[in-house]
Amino acid sequence: MSILIQFELKRYHHLKFGDNESHHHHNSSGCNDYATAIAEYRKSFASKKDVIEQTPDPAVKDMLLHMNEKGIETVFDRFDEQKPQCSFGLAGVCCKNCTMGPCKITKKTPRGVCGADADVIVARNLLRSIAAGVAAHGARGRECMLALKYAAEGKIDIPIEGEAKILASAKAFGIETEDKTITELAALVADILLEDLSRTVPAPHKTLHAFASKERIKTWSDLDIIPISPYHEVFESLHRTSTGNDGYWKNLLKQMLRSGVAFAWSSVLGSSIAMDSLFGLPTRSTSKVNLGALEKGYVNIAVHGHSPVLVSQIVKFGKTDEFISLAKEKGALGIKFYGICCSGLSAMYRYGGVIPLSNAIGAELVLGTGALDLWVADVQDVFPSIMDVAKCFKTTVVTTNDSARLPGAEHFGYDHDHSNMDQTNALARKILLRAIESFADRREIPVHIPKYEAEAEVGFSLEYINKYYGGLNPIVDAIKSGEILGIINLVGCNNPRIIYEKAVVELADILIKNNILILTNGCASFPLMKLGYCSTNALELAGHKLKVFLKDLPPVWHMGECLDNARASAFFKAVAEASGVAIKDMPYAFASPEWSNEKGICAALSFRLLGIDSYHCVYVPTQGSDNVTEFMKNGTKDILGSRMIVNVNHIELANQIVNDLKEQRKALGWD
Template sequence: MDIHGINKHIRLHHTKFGHDTHEHHHNTTVNDYASAVSEYKKTFASKKDVLEQTPDPAVRDLLLHMEQLGIETTFDRFDAQKPQCSFGLAGVCCRNCTMGPCKITPKSPRGVCGADADVIVARNLLRSVVAGVSAHGARGRESMLALKYASEGKIDIPIEGEAKILAVAGAFGLDTGNKTVKELAGEVADILLEDLSRTVPGPHKTLHAFAAKERIKTWAELDILPISPYHEVFESLHRTSTGNDGDWKNLMKQLLRSGVAFAWSSVLGSSIAMDSLFGLPNRSTSRVNTGALEKGYVNIALHGHSPILISEIVKLGRTEEFDKLAKANGALGIKFYGICCSGLSSMYRYGGVIPLSNAIGAELILGTGALDLWVADVQDVFPIIMEVANCFKTVVVTTNDSARLPGAEHYGFDHDHSNLDQVSELAGKILNRAIESFANRREVPVHIPQYEIEAEVGFSVEYINRHFGGVKPIAEALKSGKILGIVNLVGCNNPRIVYEKAVVELAEILLKNNVLILTNGCASFPLMKLGYCSVKALEQTGDGLRSFLQDLPPVWHMGECLDNARASALFKAAAEAAEADIKDMPYAFASPEWSNEKGICAALSFRLLGVNSYHCVHTPTQGSDNVTEFMKNGTKEILGSSMIVDVNHIELANHLVADLKEQRKALGWD
């Protein structure tokens, strides 16, 4: 199906969107979006709201502590930014060339080049999406290269994911006879790298090996099968540059194509590389929240998204050599704490890495004064952490040339990864620096809110197969109604929403209605901190879900944000076991507090599967009725999914539950 086919399915009625009423349409749109944006801004949370309503008492404690010390946080800066720019919120400002910046108003409904609101909004949204594609793809490339170099003996990193490599090699159709695991790992890495960076058109091997056949057929008919993430990012930046694509519908087609590339290479390809190199997660129990911080130890925070150096730091830090060195400098030993995704991936593979906070709460954790060294690798590491770290003499170390911070010390890989073979040496330098910092910080006052709980982590399709003997029991529980539906509840946090409240209260409503929840990344932190990743949380579920799970928590923690791949794999496996298409299953994707480019991409990747997405934060499209309609409902007929946005998270949750019931009814499962 070409772009004209997509246009037909979007059902753009001429009476509303036709060129005959172009001028009138845009004047009406500008006035409408100004009103809509104004109402939307009224829903934005304040720091006062967070202090009164955040569900985690440790967050409230640390916010007040920081306020008493006169140190600003994300929530102070968000308040200071008000009122936020209406043009930015609506997506109708353009600065792609220097004839502007241009903004769409009733007085000037077109930019200098003639681009209207539809085109400007579509261009901006597409650029955000491909930023997300490149973010997961770039950090995934590091894992793919490490897997390749480890297989060739160029770097001394053990390949621990033998089972994963064998399974993926089989899916790729590789000849596994008389080949070592290292040899197969090299072949897998080469395929992943080729899919990531292909320039000569050809089949995307990872997509064709793992995506559902019905979806591949749909994407092929829509002509949105990607060449590779590298190509689609390159092409998207090209077509949104000056004097190129002026058809908003064609830009949306490229957005969908880029979303497919994100899902099957930037996410799944990167996930395969990590699991192949470091092994699959293990179901385990972890201490969670600030009460798990302990004075007297060399305390190291792991923050970001890249596992290569982080994993080596954790492994080396647990050796007798560094334990003795820490104790020789007056410490009780070395402890590791997780911020954002690097901490989560280390936690579920090695255990003992204690998750404390998502990215938005990083400043609060620094404000405890308990951290001696902060490892900042890539993504979701805000530059403000340097000022807070300096207040408490915490040493900040950056490890990647893509994410430097002024004033931080740098021990990391070169931009071309030519020193990947120095991973142990770099890890050793960082650990030595942490021990030095501990010795220099003994007089720093420490404030640790005593809130701590245990959470179960490390769920995957592989674990589920072992526990239940396959995915069929889940499909049967769905059919019988013991499980009403399955929701992937994820996403970063956004200060527009009361911090972590929407995630927690949405989860409460879902569990009461027998919805099984999968989670990962930033949204998983409040679910861990408040007990939802514990068997004890079965007390808050409906009878059906409780009777099915028995000894499992009702929220399955699947890892870091890259582990959306695990959720989509479970969606696919359960749909196949139920003999239904993914788009027809009672599934949903929810990211109520999403805040960045990767968040748009994550929602888009599930929308492409035919799964509805649910949010409390609008995409910046309100300046274009056409693009807004496309994002919300335009993919319903062509993909089977819609985007539902409601700033009231309670109403959003109830809407989600009602939609799951409708999907069940359509399947005849009531």
């Protein structure tokens, strides 16, 4: 059956936002009266005052008050200044793809100059966001794939440490391993990953067919949404949404799904395979977290972003006697590393000694302590505003990637072609020397460090769980018996529309109390680490059944950086197969309550493509089109087995997750 036929949806005459309903009348153009719904939605937006009063992390409150005293603005100030946010943008009905516009869709002007209605404009904008997310993870993944290839070919001096991952991947790809060295296999794996990422001539997507379940592959094939490659689908998405091309909202959403498959199985999984092959699998370990772990007197270096190749070498060299001695010659006690976003998480669970401090939204607060001598910024979720705060405290900012330059920052990094990757070690050494110089130049800078820190266990993966339990049967038995009510992947970036980190934390409270095992990674994992949920101490907050089953494991399993959604999906797939149940029928859920960017909507889509419902407190900008909104919320239930649930009330959202998982269990006969 054609996906366009399956996409036939009824028009709905109301939009729901939490408990509120707004009734509308439709004309033939597909325009609705979205203004009332958007106005109601805006009432839920948080303010800086709300964050100060209600943030679950006392270190955040401390730093916001401190920066207020210093007169330094943050993301929360700028969010308040932007209010009221544009109604047309929130509804997704502003089109600026050509210079005949910009056009906005209203009851008075239901079509753009070219004739595009609300359905088409909203679908176009959504598809472009998805394409950006595919490109974002794909671009940082390409760097790892190239590094793996060049390391195998001897072009860069980085050891290949992921022998187990290389052997497992080679087997999955059908590569003959006998009589081949690890470096030879690494090169072959890297070539497959790069080919799948950038293919232009249609051919089977090897990574997808090697790792996705047969049931899902058939579903996607029947819907005709198997991608050629991320490169091609981004190319095609931008082509379709350019002037005078695809004017059919259903066809645009079909391309959105196809791009989502490309995101999940190449931009994310392909990148994850490359990272684990080059740097090795994570190991379970314990780390200090939060701002109280900052220490004066050391050369303090923050690593911020999502590209681990250069960061890995900076951390390695920074731990050597050579650089520790150089730091001490300048009066420092040594060198310490701190993590912002995912570069820090990637290094933390492989090398240790990289202390997680904050996600992207809180980066300015970390700089505001005055304790950082050098800030390494690579790619993604590095806001331009960090330069203003860094200047206040004489913190040296170094960018390392041509895709993410910052005005006023020094640059020691890869060029556009990555032709200088053979200089990785030299670049790492230069950056460390610059950090030591910066330490010597900043002795007079006052430091304010909130006295809040915790410990978190990190480094969970399918491989570790298999080893710990001697297989997956104990997990399967626990799910079937109800010791584990269900499993959720609780992830996502943060959004100042929501009280900072509150939804993530209070969602976790309710879920573990109801015996739901939580997997986490990336930005959402920071509050869970900072507030003790990734520690066995949090078992006291868990339901009795989950607490007894886990024994000496925390109720939240930290799986790494945002790219490590691949670990969660692999875990979901393996447990489902061991249970003899399709992924879409398992008591699984995905939640990104505070999501804010293109990668975030792609991540939710990738799990919905598996047939797993996604839960959020932030709306996708589709409210200007009933058809697109309904498709995003419920339209994929019949074709994929999943829905998108949005409720700005995170307590209600958490309770719905619990109830939905119970219903899934009943359908399986497990209750």
